[in-house]
Amino acid sequence: MFFPIIIALVLFASSSNANQIEFDYCVADPTLPHGPSGYSCKDPTKVTTDDFSYSGLRTPGNSSNIFKFGVAYALVNQFPGLNGMGLSMVRADIEIGGAGPIHAHRVAELAIVTEGTVIFGFIDTNNKPFYKTLEKGDLFVVPPALGHFQVNVGKVPAVVYAAFASPNPGISTVDLSLFKNDLPTEIIQKITLLDSAQIKKLKRGFGGTN
Template sequence: MILPIFLTFSFLFSLSYANTIAFDFCVGDLNLPSGPSGFSCKDPTKVTADDFVYSGMRVASNTSNLFKFGIRRALSPQFPGLNGLGISIARADFDVGGFFPMHTHRTSEILMVTEGTLMAGFIDTNNKAYYKTLMKEDIMIIPPTLVHFMINVGSTPVLAYTIFTSANPGVQLLDTALFQNDLPAEVIEKVTLLDHAQVTKLKKIFNDTNISSLFG
């Protein structure tokens, strides 16, 4: 009788520590392919303090694009020390009138404004919009997977930082998803209720624009 009870408690105890980390860290080896769980670990004997420091946020991102907005990311591909830790950060710069159009991520996001005035918001699955004008040092939470946006509504540039609950949260812009793909215009017209002229115009805009400059 004692043995089954002991085994049961041992099993329950092991479950409580199921998420205990097996290693102190797993700096990503960018020379190897990545998978759903991230990069393979770099040889620990080759890890240095530099693997845990990222200086890319010192430089403003490129805002010379259609949206007058740019973002500089510190995700696991740019900052391998984040690999496996479930966190990342990005710097967002908005010129006057700049905006980050409707987009989604796979994970939650914390937005913090450090300079300027930024309107930010998201739309839930009941199509209710939650939005607010944020001032310096204000923080807003964006739930995972929900469509959200940001707009500089002030008279000066905006600097903001976003923290994600993933080392690689992904991003999908609705504009580019709809108009920078290889779907025939007729299909997009059908699913968006837009007319042919408008779809053709938007496909031209987004296929002729270097949207990758957003991530400079």
């Protein structure tokens, strides 16, 4: 039922920021240099139908983590046929009580809930939050580069599919940026106002040091 809608999501992403290309396609060749415009093209004589097909979103994302939130990716790194197409997709699986932590992408995101009940929202550059409780079949769009989140508020595990206006939208997650690295605790104290004990606890949980 939802796959026609998912196709529409991908077409939206493509039309909003599709790259203009001179060839029918440019399947990514990860063995060649990768620059701002994407991967170099695979030798056309070696391109097959499999380059344009991907089954990775059949499998739920691994949600065995502190957020109970897992993601399965269909980006250019996993799906070479997306190279130069200006679009990609992910599947998010959110366990009961789980949440997608605040994160941002370089491009717009259009999401659809296919299972469960999810609060989906973002915060704009004026610090104004926009959020809504979504049911199965509901859509939500997030502008480029704004921090956004998802929370499963239903009684069953939730599944969300999202399309992006880029084959490689990137992701920056606040918690990982702060606590999964060697940035000194003293600096994090200054920029977050958290106490030292809490920062060190979070660093241990996320695998950071210092």
